[in-house]
Amino acid sequence: MKINIYYGGRGLIEDPTLYVIGKLTEVLEELRVDVRRYNLYEEKNAIATLPATLKEADGVILAVSLEWFGIGGYMQQFLDMCWLYADKEKLKSIYMLPVVMATTYGERDAELTLIKGWETLGGIPMNGLAAYVENHTDFETSPVYRGIIEKKAEDLYRAINQTMPILPNSNVAVKENISKTKTIDLTPQESEQLSRFVSDDTYVKKQKKDIEELSAMFKSMLGDSEPQEKEGEFIRELRTNFYPMEDFSAKYIIMIPDREATLSIEVTPNSVKCWYSDDTEADVVMKAETKILKAIISGKNTFQRAFMAGEITAKGNFKTLRTLDQIFRFRY
Secondary structure, eight states, rough: OOEEEOSSOOOOOTTTHHHHHEEEEEHHHHTOOOOEEEEEETTTGGGGGGGGGTTSSSSSEEEEEEEESSSHHHHHHHHHHHHHHHHHHHHHOOOEEEEEEESSHHHHHHHHHHHHHHHHHOEEEEEOOEEOOOOOOOOOOOOOHHHHHHHHHHHHHHHHHHTOOOOHHHHHHHHTTTTOOOOOOHHHHHHHHHHHHHOOOHHHHHHHHHHHHHHHHHHHHHHOOOTOOOOHHHHHHHHHHHHOOTTTEEEEEEEEEOOOOEEEOOOOOEEEEEEEEEOOSSSEEOOOOOHHHHHTTEEEEEEHHHHHHTSEEEOOHHHHTTHHHHBOOOOO
C-alpha cells in the first residue's frame, strides 16, 4: 500500500499540521505502508508535474495550515493541476484524508473545501482531522489528541485495505449530469507530458516569445497593408531606416504609456527585429509618448536630444542608448 501526503503549509516549526502528519506517518509506517510526503512550498515550481505522483498511490492525505482564510494557494494550485493533468480514472479509486489545522477561524470550511474538491475530481474523500490550535505546545503534548490522530490513521488504512464503499453524493451527480466544464481531451500519458511542459519555465518562455514574434509579424503585415495602423507604422519605419553596425548587438524596449504598449527592438550586426510585447528586460529601457516617437521618426528630433530634454526617460547602458541615433537614421 502506498499513501502520498501533500502538505500545503509554509513549513514553519510551530505549525501543528506538521505534527499531525508526522504522527499519521508513524502509524502508517508501523502498518508497513509506503508513505511519501511532498511539501508543496518546496515543489512550487513543479506543482504541474505532481499529479503524475498519484499514479501509484492508493490513498492521499491533503494537509493544510489555516493561518488566514481558505486552504492556501499551494494546495489550491495542486488541486487545479489535478483537474487539468491527473488521470481521472485512477483518481476514482484513491481515498483522501483531509487534515486542516487552524490558528484562526474556518477549519471546518477548509476541510469541506478539500472534500468537495476531491469529490469533484472523482476521488473518494473521508471525514478528516480539523482542529483549532491556540497553543501548539499544549496540542502536541496531549495524549488525547495523539490518540485521535492515530485512530484516524488506522481508519484510513482500513478503508483502503478493505476498499470501503461510500454512499453516493450530489456533487458527483451534478458533475456528471449538469457540469459542462470544458477540459482538454487527452490521454493520461499526454496529460503527464503536458504538465511537464507547463512546469518547464524555459519552455514556457520560449513559447511566449514565439507567440509574440508571430503576433508582431502579423501586426507588421497589417501595418504594411494599412498605412494608418498605429503599431505597424513604428515597426515599418524602424526597419526601413536601420543601418547595421559591425560587432554591435543590443536590445531596446520603448514603453509608450499613452498607448499602453511596449515596443521591443533587437539589433544584431546584420538585422533588426521589432515587435510589440510585454518584455521588461533589455540593455536599455525607455519611456516615451507617441508624439515624441513620431517627431524622431519624422527626422524632427533624435533619441539623444529627446533624452537630454527630458522628453524620454531611460535606464540601462547609456552608451548603448547613444548608439540608437547611429543605427536608426531618420530624414526630415
